[in-house]
Amino acid sequence: MKKITKLIISFSFALSFSAVAQSLYQAPQAFISQAFNTSPPKAKVFWLDDEAIAVIEEILSHRFNKMRVRYWQQQGETVWILDEIGKEAPITVGIHVKDQQIADTKVLVYRESRGDEVRHDFFTDQFKAAKLNADLTLDRHIDGITGATLSVRALTKLSRIALWLDSRVTKS
Numbered sequence: 001m002k003k004i005t006k007l008i009i010s011f012s013f014a015l016s017f018s019a020v021a022q023s024l025y026q027a028p029q030a031f032i033s034q035a036f037n038t039s040p041p042k043a044k045v046f047w048l049d050d051e052a053i054a055v056i057e058e059i060l061s062h063r064f065n066k067m068r069v070r071y072w073q074q075q076g077e078t079v080w081i082l083d084e085i086g087k088e089a090p091i092t093v094g095i096h097v098k099d100q101q102i103a104d105t106k107v108l109v110y111r112e113s114r115g116d117e118v119r120h121d122f123f124t125d126q127f128k129a130a131k132l133n134a135d136l137t138l139d140r141h142i143d144g145i146t147g148a149t150l151s152v153r154a155l156t157k158l159s160r161i162a163l164w165l166d167s168r169v170t171k172s
Contacts, residue, residue, distance in 0.1 A: 022089075022111045025119055028081045031094035031106055032072050041074045046169055059136055059160050060084065069165060077103070078169060080162040084154040086112045091154050095127075095162035100170070102130045102159060115148030118155055127155070132163035 032040040045068045048056070056064045072079040077098045083090040089111035096104040105127040107119035117123060123145060131139045138160060144152045 024109050026106055026108050028094060028108055031108060032079050035079045035096040035104060036074050041072050043070050043072055045070055046165060055164055056161055059157050073169060076170060078166045080165060082158045082161060084158050086115060086151040086154050091151060093155055093158045095159060097162055097166040100131060100167060102127045105159060115151035117145045117148050118151040127159050130159060132160060136160055
């Protein structure tokens with residue numbers, strides 16, 4: 001009987017932990033609609049060539065195994081919904097780029113057990129008006145958060161990627 005009780009308690013704990021470990025803060029479609037302040041434009045696809053993969057892998061510091069990235073574009077604005085691993089699980093982030101600078105950054109889905117402070121405005125507001133330097137770094141320092149170092153890095157990398165991709169699709 002003790003084994004069954006322990007098993008039930010362990011299973012209950014595992015279920016409650018997995019429920020906490022994934023939080024949906026905003027649906028991707030809602031972020032896209034909010035960014036354009038209207039019904040969203042039709043999704044487009046950016047096919048990744050060798051140069052794009054090399055740049056993305058340089059920013060990420062690991063392999064990137066996708067062939068294409070979806071985005072939404074209207075006039076001089078783009079929205080990117082991108083994922084990057086924090087410590088162990090992907091973080092889904094929406095990044096709105098307008099006039100080659102970040103207009104808004106939002107953590108849409110957070111799947112880690114800690115570090116979700118990166119979802120708050122006090123953190124994501126640091127990315128507003130950030131631009132990409134020629135060396136693929138942001139033109140500003142992003143303050144870290146104790147206990148969320150890998151999540152901070154993930155959002156910073158995704159911001160750099162979104163700015164680089166935006167520069168490719170909005171070329172004149």
